[in-house]
Amino acid sequence: MKIAHVFVEHPIYHLDHTFTYACDGFDLQRGVRVEVPFGRTHIIGFVSEVKEISEEEKKSYGFEIKSIDSVIDEEPLINEELFTLADWMADTYVAPKISCIQCMLPAKLKPKSTHGTIKMEAFVQYVKDINNLTIKQKTALEDLKAVKLMPRAAFYQKYKTPGKKLIALGCAKIIEKEASAFVNEIQVQESEFTLSTQQIQALHEIRKSKHHEVFLLHGATGSGKTEVFLQLASDTIKQGKQVVFLVPEISLTPLMVNRVKRRFGNALAIYHSGLNAQEKYEQYQLVKHHKVQIVVGTRSAVFMPFDDLGLIIMDEEHDTSYKQDRMPRYHSRDIAIERGKYHDAKVVLASATPCLESYARALKKVYHLVEMPQRINESFPEVKLVEMRQAIKNGEDATLSNTMLDAIYERLQRKEQVILLLNRRGYTPILRCISCGHVIQCPHCDVAMSYHKQDKQLKCHTCGYQMPVPTHCPSCGSSTWRYLGMGTQKLEELVQVKFPQAKILRMDADTTGKKNAHEDILQAFANHEADILLGTQMIAKGLDFEDVTLVGIVNGDAMLARSDYRSAELTYDLLEQASGRSGRGDKRGEVIIQAYDIHHYAILAAANHQYQYFFQREMKYRHMANYPPYTYLVSMVFQHKQEAAVSQSVSYAMEYLMKKEGFKVLGPAGLHKIKDEERTRILLKGKDQRQLSRMVKDVYDRHIASKQKARLEIDLAPIILE
Template sequence: MHYADIIVDISHENLDKSYQYSIPEEFREEAIIGALVIVPFGKGNRFIKGYIVDISETAKWKVELIKPIHQIVPNGLVIESQLISLAYWIKETFGATMNDALKTVIPVKKSVKSIEKKTIRLAISAEEAGNYLEVFKKKNNKGRVRLLEAFFSDSDEQPQAIEELDYELAVNKLNIARTTIQDLEKIGIITTKVERLYRNPLSNRETEYESILLSKEQKFIADEIIRDYKAGFRKTYLIHGVTGSGKTEVYLEIISSVIKQGKKVIMLIPEIALTYQTVMRFYKRFGSRISIMNSRLSQGERYDQFMRAKNGDIDIMIGPRSALFTPFKDLGLIIMDEEHESSYKSENPPKYHAREVAIKRGELSGASIILGSATPSLESYKKALQGEYKLFTLPSRNGEGRMPKIWIEDLREELKKKNKSIFSLHLKELIQDRLNKKEQIILFINRRGYAGFVSCRSCGFVMKCPHCDVSLTAHNNGTLICHYCGHEESMPSKCPSCGSKYIAAFGTGTQKVEEMVKKEFPEARVLRMDTDTTKTKDGHEKILSAFANQEADILVGTQMIVKGHDFPMVTLVGILAADLSLYASDYRAAERTYQLLVQAAGRAGRGRLPGEVVIQTYQPEHYSISAASNNDYDGFYKQEMNYRDLLKYPPAAHILAILIASKDENKAIFAAKLLGGAAKEWAETEQITEDTIIIGPAAAVLSKANDIYRYMIYVKQSDYKYLILLKNYLEGYINFSEHFEMCNVQFDFNPMNSY
């Protein structure tokens, strides 16, 4: 006998509650995950609808008490069915409970309050507004100028005003202060209208849009994908376009065609790059038929957005990875911009990667997938070269922008010149030059990549694990530890390579950089952008808005300043320590470094003015740095893949990371040893010991957090399906052993970040 777990109310807050029913023999073939069924429910056996979320041969209750399914609804695979099937695939592929997977995929209804919808309208004619716009430009009232400009199309001829502007869009994405809106209201230029909404869409009026003429390369890509789509071919495409090459224009053209065919679109953008500039381009073209997801939305607001999508009130959902589960009934296209971003990988169970889930959702709904990046992930590029994805390239910048000139400054040489400043002599000169010219500068430091690695300032040598080829992490007790295999050694007093005494743990924070900039260039106006300065709700927007308004000359920051922002007056980017991310104890360190350097360099020279980039490093000969300076992705890819092949790291092979956590350190260690032994036994049983590498257990990089001890096991295997089998085997082992009662075990396939 087979049994089905059935959810009877997927809008209910508690998705954990499923009921088991038996599957009559005549329904065996139709009873699939996600199927819509009718079942007798409760004491009165009233018939209600439900969805199958799991199937097994084990009864959870007394067999005589389990009721049979009454009916499987013919052609009942509605959008909920598709999402439940997707949840089941996520559970099987990435390792998690079905409940966790369902909560990720299904929009859970919370108590939804009515929300206010505020819009801004012009209270005067378009001609009068145009006159005011000119006045404000002369007075340099940048906020007022931006607000009025948002009401007009991009046309240089007779301005056409749009009827209304979303208030929150103006405040949050256009960086317009609420006081600016109030001031223009008092003058009588605009009015604000407030209406209470539950799930109503914005007014369905399209904005006037003047189409942009695509370049020959852009048009070729858009035409090819549209031709495939109209012919009924559904593929995965990778667009590899340099920073500023105009990938967004290509997306807009394809989206427009897909929507005309009555289909819906999901546009994924990493949260960090979800800027007002990007959103406004979509808003101007598609008007209120778009919706935006972001982390600031409450559960209730998120549910509202999903219901608008399900009701067909919108055509495009823009947002980070959670937008992937928008319940569009006629989904035709999923675009994943900046597909290399690590934020597309979930850090909480189920630890899915949005790229793989997007492709699976495309299969289930008959949608095409477009991946785009200036620095594609090795995983995607490998599949593109193998023909699994169709590859397109945009090798040059669009319009007036030119690729910046890139300088590499060797910090070892600076030390020989007795320059102990964090700025090389050349970078100092260029900063002063830009300050004199009233142009803007971005100084980037990847503090997040800093993991206490030890390097020599004299020769650039880095202390690495002899077994894993990742950098050793310095600990306060004077030991260096590898957090992959547990190898330990003492902190040397002299560099093992050149004998210099200048060997120490490396790290300079943004705050220190800001202080040094102010000391070195007292006349400069400096802004700092990192997690500390962006804690407040609109912290990001305030800093970016001030910089866009040229209220500062120099912006100092972490990686959040190099994602998707377009500042035409920035003509110099200084990357202060490329090595910080290069030697984080993570096998993806070189790839991350290459991506960050190219993305950071991409901020320079995006307007009419030419740009320059200075990369400061102790390792100028490292292939990730030299390739980034030449924008040579193919050269970097070949070198990095040689390294991954040699050490069996993804995408050459696959890794299953197993995290064992417990408040009792002895229990964590014992459980980790048990799982390590069980993994070895399994490999022997499957007769794949030669192709399976088991590393650890070892203490995690973050070995103790909130009084919880963390241990890791890594399993490398070239065939992903074997790692899924191992995960299933270990889950069973954990469930039937008392030694895991006080332990939490999590599985992560091909992790994006080190533990």
């Protein structure tokens, strides 16, 4: 008897094992999807193993072995490398193996009952010649015979009546094939640049290694890191191997895609969350069937089905967008390094502001550090700090100081471009009653609702709930509201009032919801259809516009008010990256940072482009507080709509943890409610990462075994703590 061990589609820990099904009569391979009976329903599973058993072995199972219903795939979706990677992810991130497999595949291939159907396209195929055809029929058949296969729509557009007759006569037939992305050869528009001395040195350092090695390319903004990427990619493609460029956000994808296309001319695959399910599937198939050698994409592109990967480039490696916020909570950096080991491929982590953990590893020789400290144009922008307390005392505008207004006016007069950064979308973040001070909060989350003037709605930026502005205060009945704070919508309105002739583009989560919106906005700015690009942090990194000579940062120290231990690092990253958008061409650049605490070391380091200064200061605080990279953190969040259920689960976990040694327990700490769920967090802090992983796995197993009502969410390496 032939049996298959199958992981079922539900990513639940108590189902994190294989189920056994008979598969006699099926040509089954490890790594394909199958439909199987499961309880009273039928679901999708993933074959982990196929083997023959004897009748005696069959009896030892002790239950009736049901047969699989059907096989979905003709060939495996998951190869041996990805099976090994799924095992590593499940162990490293304490996640069900099936959830690790699901995150590797596009939606239409996920082992889920809800996976989408593949779009099919109709084609007309040549079959045979016959006698007694009309002239038009002969012409149509000769054209079809020359190409063998033609899209039905194109065939009917050219030969509708004779074409249908040919099908009726059996000279041609209609077949269906999977829709596929169009692969087009593009003419090379860009030759290789003359390299600077530091680019040559960086390339030499990376090229010296012939095998897998992780490089940290620490290059100043505007130092020419992208050209180094392209040169390395050229080396790899000449060897017949594959290359993946990872970028943290969709907004950066079109910029990297354009550079790659201009340089190499050949087609590439593009993979990010802005594509629909069918488009992702088509791009995935381009890689699987070796129609392209290069992939440019965001976080999940690291899982594309490579089989001869030679180079992984992770640009802006510090960015928090590389961390998955749902199970399995992987980091793309970890996956890139694991895949690099398997393929013996080089991994290049690049940033002007490397995360502290990466830079510390580089200093310890775990990564190979490559430095590019100088800009290509050898000119960093001048940075001015404006202390807003003093500006307000002087009677200046509380949002845009006179220094900022004068600088914007000067650029507009010179026909140069401006980028304005305010890392808060919406119109105002708080709506408060003037009479009693009541703040309108989301009814489902413990956060203030943000007012969006354009939609005339209050929106929760945590759960997405929307509501109209209430006519009266629910607390005291007053009808007078005060709009507190500033969002990008309000800033846009203010700038337009101050500079009525200026053309402004706003780029934030509200303006980039439509398909290709990121690309359209950036292209319009590149074409000088706007004088000012205004937005949130998505405009702070990766942009390269030669005529941008002023970057203005509003509320530059806002993130320092957060209680998160990374607040200083996030502040420095944002300011340094945003500053790097100014003066990238031949014109002198300027940056103006408005802040209330201009003497904070993170702001001073960004103003002077001194990463090492910031690194040393911040590492002292991390060492004193025993935070990463000096220790490891594990987060366990218990959540449920009933507070009592959360409390019970937390108490049960704490009772077990307090009996153990070798790590520190922080908490439990109550977190703000999200989507009507009460939440409490326990943090584990220790020097031994494996011990922490084992401990949290034990807590999870006990939590499941005792049938606790609360849901337990685990993050083995939390980047941001609320």
